[in-house]
Amino acid sequence: MRTFGIExxxxxxxxxxRLPVVPGRRVHNELLAVAGGGNSVHPEFMACQVESSTPVCTRRExxxxxxxSTRRELSAVARGAGLYLVGLGAPPQIAMGAGAVHANDRYYAINEFCGAITAEHYLSGAHVHVGIEDLDSGIEAMNSLRPWLPLLTALGANSPFWRGVDSSFASWRSVQYRRWSIQGIPPYFADAQDYLRRMEFMLASDVVLDSGHICWGARLSTSYPTLEIRVADAQVSASDTVLLALVMRALVSAGIHSPRPVPNPAPEALDLAHWQAAKFGIRGNHYDLFTGTKCSMDRSLDALLRYIGTELAATGDSDYVGAGLERIMREGNGAVAQRRHFRAGGFDAVLAEADARLLD
Structure with a gap:
């Protein structure tokens, strides 16, 4: 069974x-000491963030x-300090001026180089690492993922607010990421040699500080034998995070195992579809990259489940994923829920709900 891990x-x-807060040293150290469920906790780019990483997983459970477990322990530390811990793609309100960066030499270098981009990098994601056999299978999986990344963006959209107003996008985080030097949907690679040659070219440029600076929505890890999928915003609930991870794992397996030719949509079609997914989330039309036509979200999900159905059945996740996607379409994803809570009680309600639903 293919392994996966979640960040x-x-x-x-x-x-x-209602503003992001840089915790004091004691609270910061308590957060980093959390190890529930075998996870590890690390500082993130902004000093008001933390990141958790699961161990390598095989089963949904x-x-x-x-x-x-990690969310529970992190939340307990935060609440003990009188703070919320929230899984949102972007905080709905931020203070004026540049945000404080975590004390780290690499982060300082990125901050100095990127200036106004990093000054507003109040963005949080849910990244999934899926195990691959080797570089060749990783290239095959990444190529096959390209047409599905906009749909994953739409499902995982959870950042509709920015600087105290509705951005009019379901995933403003996705739009913010478009400002980085290497971002969006990765290009199609002919083979491993093509990939290595083009990576060498990018890393030799003056605008890519290191491999971690390549912000494609899916990229091959340089530290682990994994394909990292990065298009989803941070999720309010644990169940939605795991749901997206299971879909991503199935997509990687389906791409590697599929005997069909890997589609190679035009770059402008991929860019359009990704922007459209960030704009509308699960509401409104989407773009079917296989037929080149507009389509409904329902039709996109039907195509997704047909494509990954065999993989989900093999891992025993068919019912869980089917029910989860049905729930998202019925109740809404994170962006829909945030707007609903805002209408009911403003940003106080958005943040209180995000804190309360952390373990759902």
Missing amino acids: EEFFLVHPET EALEAVT
């Missing part, structure tokens, strides 16, 4: 000011336990 980024927010 989640969270914001620490003050309930009264392992991932749920790891994600939920």
Whole structure:
């Protein structure tokens, strides 16, 4: 069974000011000491964030336990300090001026180089690492993922607000990421040699500081034998994070195992579809990259489940994923829920709900 691991980024927010907060040294150290479910916790780029990483998982139950345990312990530390811990793609409100960067030489270098981009990098994602056999299978999986990345962006959209107003996008985080030097949907690679040659070219440029600076929505890890999928915003609930991870794992397996030729949509079609997914989320039309036509979200999900059905059945995740996707379409994803809570009680309700639903 193909392995996977999940990285989640969270914001620490003050309930009264509704602004992201840099924790004091004691709280910071307590957060980093959390190890629930075998997870590890690390600082993130912004000093008001933390990131958790699960151990390598094989089964859905392992991932749920790891994600939920760490969220529970991190939340307990945050609440003890009078703060919210929230899984949002972007905090709905931020203070004026550049945000504080975590004390790290690499982060300082990125911050100095990127200036105004990093000054507003209040963005959190849910990244999923899926195990691959070797570089060749990783290239095959990444190529096959390209047409599906906009749909994953739409499902995982959870950042509709920015600087105290509705951005009019379901995933403003996805739009913000478009400002980085290497971003969006990765190009099609002919083979491993093509990939290595083009990576060498990018890393030799003056605008890519290191391999971690390549911000494609799916990229091959330089540290682990994995394909990292990065298009989803941070998720409010543990169950939605794991749901997306299971879909991503199935997509990687389906791409590697599929006897069909890997589609290679035009770059402008991929860019259009990705922007459209960030704009509308699960509401409105989407773009079917296989037929080159507009389509409904329902039709996109039907195509997705047909494509990954065999992989989901092999891992025993068919019912869980089917029910989860049905729930998202019925109740809404994170962006829909945030807007619903805002209408009911403003940003106080958005943040309180995000804090309360951390373990759902």
